[in-house]
Amino acid sequence: MAAEKNAFVWNDPFLIEDQLSEDERMVRDGAAAFAADKLAPRIEEAYADEKTDPSIFREMGEAGLLGITIP
Incomplete structure (x- = not known):
């Protein structure tokens, strides 16, 4: 009898998802929300103009996304 395989997810x-702690999920969700709210609206124009708005790095720092230490 062949071993039963789990369905591919x-x-x-x-x-x-099964390997992340609750704190790691919070970091992931916060980064995803920042990307959706702050980065996504700017990405097309920034890509087309080949420019990066320096203020985005200040916003990332304020959101705690720069120099982050994940336990």
Whole structure:
């Protein structure tokens, strides 16, 4: 009899979600929210103009995304 295999999880193929602590999930969710709210609206124009708005780094720092230490 062949060993039964678990179904492949397409949206999390490495099962990262199961390996993250609650704190790590909070960091991930905060970074995703920042990217959606602050980066996504600017990305097309920045890419087309080949420019980076320096203020984005200040905003990332204020959001705690620069120099972050993850336990």
